[in-house]
Amino acid sequence: MILKIAWKNVWRSRGRSLVVMGAIVVGIWALLFGTGFMNGFMVGYMADIINHDVSNMQIHNPEFKNDYDIKFYIPDGNKKVEEVRNWPGVKGATTRIIVNGMIASSRNASGVQIRGIDVQHEAIVTQLDSLIFEGAYFEGIKKNPIIIGKKLAEDLKVKIRTKIVLTFNDGNGYITSAAFRVAGIVKSSSIKINGQYVFVRQEDLNKVLSNGNNVHEIAIVTDSRIDEELLVNKYNAIYPGDLAESWRVIAPELAFMQEMYGQMLYILLVIIMTALVFGIVNTMLMAVLERMRELGMLMAIGMSKLRVFVMVLVETIYLSIIGAPVGLFAGWLTIRYYQNVGVDLTEYSEGLAAFGYSSILYPYLDADAYIVVTIGVVITAFVGAIYPAWKAVKLNPVEALHKI
Amino acid sequence: MSVIKVENITKVYTETAVPVHALNGVSFEIQEGEFTAIVGPSGCGKTTLLNILGGLDHPTSGRVEISNIDITEMKDSDLINFRLNNIGFVFQAYNLIPVLTTLENVEFIMLLQKVDKKKRRKRSMDLLEQMGIAEKANQRPSELSGGQQQRVAVARALASKPNFILADEPTANLDSVSTSNLLDIMAVMNREEKETFIFSTHDQRVIDKARRVITLEDGRVKSDEIRE
Ligand SMILES: Nc1ncnc2c1ncn2[C@@H]1O[C@H](COP(=O)(O)OP(=O)(O)O)[C@@H](O)[C@H]1O
Ligand SMILES: [Mg+2]
Numbered sequence: 001m002i003l004k005i006a007w008k009n010v011w012r013s014r015g016r017s018l019v020v021m022g023a024i025v026v027g028i029w030a031l032l033f034g035t036g037f038m039n040g041f042m043v044g045y046m047a048d049i050i051n052h053d054v055s056n057m058q059i060h061n062p063e064f065k066n067d068y069d070i071k072f073y074i075p076d077g078n079k080k081v082e083e084v085r086n087w088p089g090v091k092g093a094t095t096r097i098i099v100n101g102m103i104a105s106s107r108n109a110s111g112v113q114i115r116g117i118d119v120q121h122e123a124i125v126t127q128l129d130s131l132i133f134e135g136a137y138f139e140g141i142k143k144n145p146i147i148i149g150k151k152l153a154e155d156l157k158v159k160i161r162t163k164i165v166l167t168f169n170d171g172n173g174y175i176t177s178a179a180f181r182v183a184g185i186v187k188s189s190s191i192k193i194n195g196q197y198v199f200v201r202q203e204d205l206n207k208v209l210s211n212g213n214n215v216h217e218i219a220i221v222t223d224s225r226i227d228e229e230l231l232v233n234k235y236n237a238i239y240p241g242d243l244a245e246s247w248r249v250i251a252p253e254l255a256f257m258q259e260m261y262g263q264m265l266y267i268l269l270v271i272i273m274t275a276l277v278f279g280i281v282n283t284m285l286m287a288v289l290e291r292m293r294e295l296g297m298l299m300a301i302g303m304s305k306l307r308v309f310v311m312v313l314v315e316t317i318y319l320s321i322i323g324a325p326v327g328l329f330a331g332w333l334t335i336r337y338y339q340n341v342g343v344d345l346t347e348y349s350e351g352l353a354a355f356g357y358s359s360i361l362y363p364y365l366d367a368d369a370y371i372v373v374t375i376g377v378v379i380t381a382f383v384g385a386i387y388p389a390w391k392a393v394k395l396n397p398v399e400a401l402h403k404i
Numbered sequence: 405m406s407v408i409k410v411e412n413i414t415k416v417y418t419e420t421a422v423p424v425h426a427l428n429g430v431s432f433e434i435q436e437g438e439f440t441a442i443v444g445p446s447g448c449g450k451t452t453l454l455n456i457l458g459g460l461d462h463p464t465s466g467r468v469e470i471s472n473i474d475i476t477e478m479k480d481s482d483l484i485n486f487r488l489n490n491i492g493f494v495f496q497a498y499n500l501i502p503v504l505t506t507l508e509n510v511e512f513i514m515l516l517q518k519v520d521k522k523k524r525r526k527r528s529m530d531l532l533e534q535m536g537i538a539e540k541a542n543q544r545p546s547e548l549s550g551g552q553q554q555r556v557a558v559a560r561a562l563a564s565k566p567n568f569i570l571a572d573e574p575t576a577n578l579d580s581v582s583t584s585n586l587l588d589i590m591a592v593m594n595r596e597e598k599e600t601f602i603f604s605t606h607d608q609r610v611i612d613k614a615r616r617v618i619t620l621e622d623g624r625v626k627s628d629e630i631r632e
Contacts, residue, residue, distance in 0.1 A: 001508070001515050008503035293498040300460055300495070302488025302516055302564070305481065398460045401495060402451075 002307060006314040010322075013287065017319055020283050024323035024377070025330065027272045031373060032331025035265045036363035037343070042257045042264075043364055048189045049254055052126050054247045055219040056228040059235060062243040064216055068100055070171060073214035074242055081121075081218050084235070089226040094121035095215035097205055101168030103148075103198055105156040112152070112198050114166055116205035116215075125221045128186065128199065135160040135184035144204050145183035151195035153185045160185070166198070171211035178208045265369050273380040276320075280380070284316045284388035295392055296400025305393045312389035313382075320381030328370055338363045406469075407567050407600055408434040408457060413466030415452050415623075426452040427463070428623040434568070434602060439594045441614035442604040448620040450604035451572055457602065458491050458570045459483045471567050488516055492561025492569035494603075496576045499557035500545040506532065506556050507541040513564045531559040535589055551582025555589060562593065568600035575610055587613045 010017050050056065059080070064072035074080065077095055084093045097116030102109055119138050123129040128147070129137040138145050146164065148156075158164060162182050170176040180200060188194055206213055222228045228246045235244040248255040288295065299308060342360040415427040426449045434440060442450050455461040456468060459475050460483075468476050470490060478486060487493075500509045510528035519527075532538045535555040537548075545553050554574055561569045571590075575583040587610055593599045603610070611617055619627045 001504075001512065005501060005503060012503060294501065297493075297495060297498050298501070299484060300458070300487065301493050301513060301560075302484055304484050304488075304516075307516070398455050401498070 002311050003314055006311050007318055009287070009291075009311075009315045010318045013290075016283060016286070020279055020319055021323035023279055024276055024320060025327040027276050028324060028327025028373060028377065029330045029334065031265075031268050031272045032328070032365060032369065033334050033363065034268050035369060036331075036335040036338075036365040037361065038264045038268075039261060039365060040343070040361045040363040042261050044361055045189065046254050046257055049251060050247050051221075052128070052131060052188055053190045053192060054250050054254075055125055056222040057220045057232050057235075057244055057246045058250055059218040059220070059242050059244045060216065062241075064098075065243075068098065070097075070099055070169070070209070070211050070216070073211070073216050074218060077215035077218060078213060080239065080242075081215075084218065084220060087231065087234070089223045089231060091221045091223055092121060092124035093218055093220045094118050094125040095202070096122075096217040096219065097202055097209065097211070097214070098216040099168045099205070099209065101166055103152070103156065104165045104167065105158045105162060107157040108155055110152060110155055112166075113192075113196055114168060114205065115197055115199050116202040116209075117199050119201055122199070125219050131186040131188050131193065132184045133187035135182065138183055138201065141181045141183040144178065144180040145201070146180035147184045147186055147199040148182060149194035149197065150185055150187040152198070153182070155195070158182055166200075168209075170209050176208050176210075178204075180204075265372060269373065269376045273376050277380055277384045280316060280320050280384035281387050284312070284319070284384070285391060287315070288312060288388050288392045292395060292400045295395055296397040299395070299397040300401060309389045309393045312392045313385045316385030316388055317381045320384055321377065324374065324377045328373065331365075331373075332370065335363050335365050405436050406433045407436050407471055408602075409467075409469040409472075410457070411467040411469075413453075413456060413463040413468065415449070415456065415461075416464045426623050427456075429466070430620075430623070430625055431466075432618060432625060432628060434600065436567075436600055437594070437598045438600055438602075438616055439591065439614055440602045440616040440618060441611050442602065442618050442620065443606060443611050444620035444626070445606060449623040450606075450620060452623075453620065454570050454572045454602070454604055458493060459487050488513070488564065490567045492564055492566035494554065494557045494561050494569065494571035494574045496573045499560070500553060502545055505542050505544060506537065506548065509545065509556055510560045510563050513560055517564060527563055528559070531562055532556070534593070535559045549582065551578050551585055554578065554582070554586050558586070558590060558593070562597070562599065568602060571601065571603035573604050573606075575605065575607060580609065583607065583609060584613075 059074060061072040061074050081093050081095050084090055095118050099114045099116070101112060101114050103112045117128070123137070133150055138147065141161065153159070156164065160182055163179055164182065165177050165179050167175060167177045186193060220231070222231060232244045232246050235242070295308060299305070339362055342362050344360055410431055412429050412431050413427055414425070414429055417424040417426060430453060442453060444450055452461070456463050459470070459478065463476065466476070467474060475483065475486060501512065504512060507528050510531060511524045514524040514527065529538065529541065532541055535558060537552050537555055540548055540552060545556065548556065557574070558569070575586055578586065590601055590603070591613060594601050605611060615632065616628070616630045618625060
């Protein structure tokens with residue numbers, strides 16, 4: 001009957017209880033959707049950067065990363081890439097020549113990283129061809145085609161077929177220039193692809209670079225079911241003179257994001273549940289104070305403190321938990337829906353692109369998250385319940401009865 | 405047999421700016437089956453005395469024995485249990501749990517006593533019948549008149565089979581018809597069931613129905629008369 005009284009007490013101030021329950025529903029929904037949304041942000045961003053820029057792992061000459069001198073190439077890089085392509089777990093591998101230089105149009109100039117790529121394998125590894133926004137992937141221009149990012153094209157005020165000049169130090173240390181024509185413009189959420197990289201064919205670059213056919217970077221995309229760290233270790237064991245690294249080392253901000261990814265739920269959970277605890281405690285304290293005489297009477301006629309404690313505790317728990325399934329269901333439904341259609345952020349995409357985010361976002365939430373949230377709500381309910389129940393027990397029946 | 409024995413109790417409220425001497429050496433005995441009124445003007449110490457008799461408050465000095473058990477030094481947590489099994493209470497107001505029906509309110513105290521469900525139900529119905537409010541069994545207290553609510557409170561007090569029932573100004577909020585109804589029912593229960601009643605009042609019509617009248621003045625027993 002104590003459970004029944006507690007249950008009925010919840011509905012004594014119907015409006016007030018509904019407000020608290022509503023807050024809990026909205027809180028849980030916001031928690032789930034917020035987490036799903038942030039996860040979508042991160043997963044989308046990470047996938048973009050890994051798929052289109054850094055790949056799962058890269059190989060360099062250990063010296064290369066220090067000063068990007070073109071002399072620090074990977075010895076026998078072209079042979080090694082052939083070998084790596086045959087390793088189990090490797091989906092694709094491509095070589096790059098990397099030279100820092102200047103790009104100039106008739107209107108403007110800018111510092112860039114010139115990437116001499118293996119056109120066919122680059123498409124496998126980074127799907128560079130899929131990012132073409134205007135023009136074509138090394139087609140339509142016979143001699144010295146170049147692909148540049150959308151932002152760079154805007155800065156240089158160039159279009160498809162516009163001639164531009166690349167200037168860089170060649171293998172002998174001489175400053176060299178070469179003319180290229182824009183074959184394609186790529187658009188990506190990566191700041192680097194959009195504005196800092198330019199892509200040319202290896203054979204075109206080699207003609208003017210005087211650096212043999214040597215390459216500076218091997219980028220490898222691996223099967224998603226395999227841990228790239230295993231392949232990194234394998235390569236480093238076979239070729240200790242080179243340096244293989246996973247995306248976690250190459251792009252530590254992504255590794256940080258991956259860590260955050262798991263924690264976002266907990267961070268939001270703590271914030272939202274803390275807010276809810278205050279609401280619940282406040283409401284229940286009001287309920288206890290309003291009912292002071294009744295509680296005094298109950299203790300006077302012989303209801304033990306333990307029973308009073310349990311009664312108020314249960315009442316608070318009812319109040320806190322009834323809304324939870326609704327909130328969980330609403331959150332699940334929203335995420336389910338947007339998981340497929342995506343949240344279109346095109347309206348805000350300029351701001352987002354500045355941070356490197358894509359404009360359609362697919363919220364995502366692990367099944368575990370619902371369990372974590374449920375446990376979080378139960379803990380919240382208990383935490384919120386203890387103080388009001390303790391307050392109720394502290395009432396002195398004589399004093400409580402005489403408060404008018 | 406004496407159900408209550410108070411010896412020279414005093415009560416001083418010290419939380420106030422000036423200490424208030426609410427009771428100044430009160431002694432008496434109450435025998436089983438009595439129908440006693442504690443009377444006196446407002447502020448003379450009736451509520452204070454009843455609270456001490458009911459184990460709701462401790463005297464500053466003196467002794468209170470209930471059925472030969474000294475409750476003066478009993479711990480609060482033990483007192484709750486003692487009250488549940490030995491004393492019935494009827495307060496001036498706020499006697500009932502508003503979310504329960506009349507019947508459930510009467511059952512509630514037996515639930516606390518762990519009486520089994522069937523017995524509980526039956527005894528509650530019987531008592532409501534004796535109180536003349538059986539037809540209100542499934543209604544909430546708010547749907548009852550003040551007099552009916554007090555009768556439910558008496559039924560609830562009786563349900564626990566206490567040694568005696570304490571009622572602090574049970575008629576203070578009632579009109580004269582309800583007042584005499586309630587007193588008549590209490591008198592019937594006293595006569596037929598040998599229930600011991602101790603009630604406080606300053607209403608002359610209520611005083612007239614008592615068989616023993618203890619009059620307080622300034623925290624002292626001014627007179628104690630038994631009339632048959
Ligand atoms: N909790 C308290 N604190 C201080 N003084 C009190 C308290 N309760 C009662 N009193 C005082 O004790 C005296 C007796 O009060 P009470 O027993 O309530 O009288 P009655 O019930 O006869 O009206 C009064 O002067 C009252 O003001
Ligand atoms: Mg009083």
